Amino acid sequence: xxxxxxxxxxxxxxxxxxxxxxxxxxxxxxxxxxxxxxxxxxxxxxxxxxxxxxxxxxxxxxxxxxxxxxxxxxxxxxxxxxxxxxxxxxxxxxxxxxxxxxxxxxxxxxxxxxxxxxxxxxxxxxxxxxxxxxxxxxxxxxxxxxxxxxxxxxxxxxxxxxxxxxxxxxxxxxxxxxxxxxxxxxxxxxxxxxxxxxxxxxxxxxxxxxxxxxxxxxxxxxxxxxxxxxxxxxxxxxxxxxxxxxxxxxxxx
Amino acid sequence: xxxxxxxxxxxxxxxxxxxxxxxxxxxxxxxxxxxxxxxxxxxxxxxxxxxxxxxxxxxxxxxxxxxxxxxxxxxxxxxxxxxxxxxxxxxxxxxxxxxxxxxxxxxxxxxxxxxxxxxxxxxxxxxxxxxxxxxxxxxxxxxxxxxxxxxxxxxxxxxxxxxxxxxxxxxxxxxxxxxxxxxxxxxxxxxxxxxxxxxxxxxxxxxxxxxxxxxxxxxxxxxxxxxxxxxxxxxxxxxxxxxxxxxxxxxxxxxxxxxxxxxxxxxxxxxxxxxxxxxxxxxxxxxxxxxxxxxxxxxxxxxxxxxxx
Numbered sequence: 001x002x003x004x005x006x007x008x009x010x011x012x013x014x015x016x017x018x019x020x021x022x023x024x025x026x027x028x029x030x031x032x033x034x035x036x037x038x039x040x041x042x043x044x045x046x047x048x049x050x051x052x053x054x055x056x057x058x059x060x061x062x063x064x065x066x067x068x069x070x071x072x073x074x075x076x077x078x079x080x081x082x083x084x085x086x087x088x089x090x091x092x093x094x095x096x097x098x099x100x101x102x103x104x105x106x107x108x109x110x111x112x113x114x115x116x117x118x119x120x121x122x123x124x125x126x127x128x129x130x131x132x133x134x135x136x137x138x139x140x141x142x143x144x145x146x147x148x149x150x151x152x153x154x155x156x157x158x159x160x161x162x163x164x165x166x167x168x169x170x171x172x173x174x175x176x177x178x179x180x181x182x183x184x185x186x187x188x189x190x191x192x193x194x195x196x197x198x199x200x201x202x203x204x205x206x207x208x209x210x211x212x213x214x215x216x217x218x219x220x221x222x223x224x225x226x227x228x229x230x231x232x233x234x235x236x237x238x239x240x241x242x243x244x245x246x247x248x249x250x251x252x253x
Numbered sequence: 254x255x256x257x258x259x260x261x262x263x264x265x266x267x268x269x270x271x272x273x274x275x276x277x278x279x280x281x282x283x284x285x286x287x288x289x290x291x292x293x294x295x296x297x298x299x300x301x302x303x304x305x306x307x308x309x310x311x312x313x314x315x316x317x318x319x320x321x322x323x324x325x326x327x328x329x330x331x332x333x334x335x336x337x338x339x340x341x342x343x344x345x346x347x348x349x350x351x352x353x354x355x356x357x358x359x360x361x362x363x364x365x366x367x368x369x370x371x372x373x374x375x376x377x378x379x380x381x382x383x384x385x386x387x388x389x390x391x392x393x394x395x396x397x398x399x400x401x402x403x404x405x406x407x408x409x410x411x412x413x414x415x416x417x418x419x420x421x422x423x424x425x426x427x428x429x430x431x432x433x434x435x436x437x438x439x440x441x442x443x444x445x446x447x448x449x450x451x452x453x454x455x456x457x458x459x460x461x462x463x464x465x466x467x468x469x470x471x472x473x474x475x476x477x478x479x480x481x482x483x484x485x486x487x488x489x490x491x492x493x494x495x496x497x498x499x500x501x502x503x504x505x506x507x508x509x510x511x512x513x514x515x516x517x518x519x520x521x522x523x524x525x526x527x528x529x530x531x532x533x534x535x536x537x538x539x540x541x542x543x544x545x546x547x548x549x550x551x552x553x554x555x556x557x558x559x560x561x562x
Contacts, residue, residue, distance in 0.1 A: 002327070008357025015350070087341030091400070094305040094335050095358040096327035253267065253308045 005097045009105025010112075013079050017113050024113070025120060028067055032121045035063055036128040039185060050187050051218045056129040061212040062184030063125070068118040068143065069150045069179055069204070073171050075110035076154025081161055093252060099245030103155065110151035111144070118143050131215065138223070139214035142230070146207060149234035156240055159250050178204045188220045203229060257283040257332075257408055257439050258304070263313035265299055265463075273299040274463045277313070281441060283407070286434055288450035288471075289443040290553060291460035297443035298338060300460070301410050305335045318407065331359060334401035338412040338443075340393045344386035348377060351385060352399050359404035371399050375429065391422040398429065402438075409433060411442040415449060427453050447550040451475075461557050476518070480547045483525065485512040488538040495535045501528055510540075 017024055040056035047055045083089040092102060125131065133139055161167040182204030188196050199205055200221070210226025213219035219226070244251065258281040265274040274296045281287055289297050302308035304315050306326060315322045317329040343351060352368055372378040375395045380388060385396055394414065401409060411430070415423040423446075430440055430453050444450055450457050451471065458468040467474070490509035501524065504513040516523045532539065 002360040004360045004362065005358045008354055011357075012350075012354050019345075082343070086343055087337070087339055088343055090305075090307050090335065090337050090341060091355060091358060093307045094330060094333070096330040096360055097358065248309050252306075253302070 002097050002101050005095060006101050006104045006108070009092075009102065010109045013106060013109030014112065017075075017109070024117070028071075028117045028120050029124050032063060032067070032124045033128070035059070036125065040128055050190070051216075053216050053218070054129065057131050058187075058212075058216075059185050060122070060125045060129065060131055061215050062208050064118050064121050064143070065146065065204075065208050065211055066179050066184050067121050068114045068146055069175065069207075070171060071117045072110060072114035072147050072150035073154035073157065073175060075113045076107060076151035077158035077161065077167055077171075078154075079106045079110050079158065080155055081158035081164075081167055084158070085164075089251070099242065102245075103152070103241060107148065107151045107155050110154060111147040114147040114151060115143060118147070133215055134217040135214045139211065142207070142211045142214055142226075145230045145234060146211070149230060149237055152234065152237040152241060156237060156244070159244055162250075178202055179208075183208050183220060203233060206230065255283055256280045257318055258441070259316045260300070260304070261314050261316075263300070263303065263310065263315060265296075265303060265308065265311045272463055274303075274311075277460075277463070277465050279458060279465060279468060281408070281439060283439055284434070284437055285455045286430065286440045286442070286453055287456050287458060287468075288454035289441060289458050289460060290445065290447065290450050291443070292445060292557060295460045296463040297460055298412055299463075301335070301412055301441070301443065305333055305410060306330055327360075331404070332407045334404065334406035334409045336394070336397045336401045336409065336411045336414060338416060340390065340397065342385040342393055342396060345384055347382055347384055348372070348388070348396055348399075349381040351396065352403050355400040356403040361404050367405075368399075368403055371402050374432065375399050391418060391425065394418070394426070395429075402433075406438070408439045408441065411440060413443055413445070415444070415446065423449070447548060447553055451548065459553060459556055461560050464560070466556050466560055474552065475546075480515055480551075481518055481523075482545045482547070483514045483516065484543040484545070485514065485532070485539060486510060486541040486543075487512065488540045491537065495537075497535050498528075498531055501531075 036056065039059055044055035044059075049055065050058045080089075083092060157167065157170050161169075181199065182202050183199070188199050188205060188209075191199060206221055206226040206229035209220040210223050210230070213223045213226070243249070258279070260277055260279040263274055263277040264272070266272040277296075277300060279300075289300070291297050299308060303310055304317070304322065306322060310323065318332045320329040320332075322329045346354075349368065349372070352372065353363065353365075356368065357363065369378065372381055375398060377392065377395055377399055380392060385393060388396065398409075398411075398414075414430075415426050418426065427449070430442070433440060442449075442454070454471050456468060457471050457474055459466040487510050491505070492509060494503050494505050494512065501514055506512070514525075514528060516525070529539075
């Protein structure tokens with residue numbers, strides 16, 4: 001195991017993050033505050049409690065998931081796409097590292113950044129609403145699993161993408177709608193029965209539901225199913241990445 | 254000397270059906286400088302990419318320091334440093350950080366003293382805190398060399414190190430290469446500047462259309478295939494080569510005042526003495542004589558043409 005290489009990739013990627021610290025730190029704080037003002041204070045004041053939880057508090061897990069997922073994907077995809085774009089990827093491919101070490105470095109860094117954003121948003125939300133976390137360990141587990149698996153998805157997108165446009169395409173057209181329609185800002189029990197069934201095909205529902213359970217002890221779907229879903233997703237991503245490196249798809253000619 | 258790199262029956266073809274390399278065999282001795290010479294698209298970069306692990310192998314095998322590049326890729330790649338053709342650097346990164354990154358990537362512990370030594374050798378130490386985008390093209394190429402050397406490889410690949418570089422920088426680069434050779438680094442460089450191969454290589458391999466046409470010591474190659482030209486300048490212009498001199502295959506210059514005689518340095522007799530006496534017998538008065546050794550360029554063009562025929 002070339003731990004030195006893992007460390008190098010990880011620290012190099014984190015350095016990029018720290019270089020743009022203001023952007024990394026300030027932008028999630030501002031956007032979260034805006035969500036709280038708009039959804040929590042303005043709209044939320046007209047919505048009754050959802051499943052016994054004030055609406056402002058109810059949206060916190062969804063808000064964290066929204067940012068963690070989008071940040072994980074964008075960090076994970078940019079981390080590997082940028083070296084491909086400027087041509088420095090040759091160095092990674094010609095180094096004595098295996099794919100697992102490459103992933104550990106890149107995805108590890110992307111997931112760390114996403115986790116950091118998640119924690120910042122959680123911290124910000126304490127200023128706006130009262131929250132007590134019912135199952136802190138489960139919350140951390142969900143947060144870590146989500147960060148890692150979506151960073152991995154981002155990593156795959158970064159390898160797949162041939163242009164900056166493609167890099168934005170999947171997050172914009174698929175992931176963001178799935179998150180918004182996955183119950184970030186509402187309980188799926190609020191939907192008409194037909195749409196409730198449709199929603200169950202949205203994988204993000206299981207994530208947000210599980211994460212919300214960790215906070216409030218209430219869930220749209222059983223928490224075990226949520227855990228299986230996110231673990232399964234992680235497994236699929238890992239298998240796909242393993243195949244990419246074995247075949248050299250979009251990396252080695 | 255022992256082989257440090259051995260390429261056996263290497264073939265590379267793409268899904269499109271294009272064959273980039275055909276049955277390439279090449280052995281490189283430790284400590285030598287080999288110039289891989291060939292026109293654009295000959296397969297030079299493909300060969301290097303396969304050895305370094307950037308492109309997949311289709312058939313054949315490659316060993317570096319005795320390690321197979323597939324089975325023992327870690328040990329093989331540890332011995333290799335690669336300076337790519339394109340200047341690929343992260344524009345916003347500081348010189349020293351990008352060099353440190355490369356060292357770590359190859360599994361070496363941080364060693365700032367060693368990195369300082371390399372940066373000083375390449376005259377980059379003063380620029381260590383500059384972002385790479387602030388450097389000139391020549392300096393950026395040096396950063397790539399520093400990155401390739403910072404994990405202490407025993408073989409260095411230089412893929413067209415002086416493409417698009419002005420004459421002065423090119424000479425500069427040759428000095429760097431000579432220095433590295435002194436340190437015992439084996440160097441394989443690709444180039445389509447014959448001048449470059451002639452100036453710094455110990456051996457030359459000519460590649461065209463994915464096939465190695467020859468591998469030979471530079472000096473013996475030039476001697477073996479070298480032809481010389483003698484240009485004879487005449488006092489008075491002549492309308493045509495006199496019949497009495499037809500056996501020499503002389504070429505008459507366009508203004509009629511010069512004759513070019515081509516001869517083989519390997520031949521027992523060059524025929525020069527006889528030619529000179531025949532010239533004076535024909536009543537031609539000589540003004541000046543010049544001889545010129547054929548360059549590698551001529552040899553190369555000849556070989557590639559032969560191969561195409």
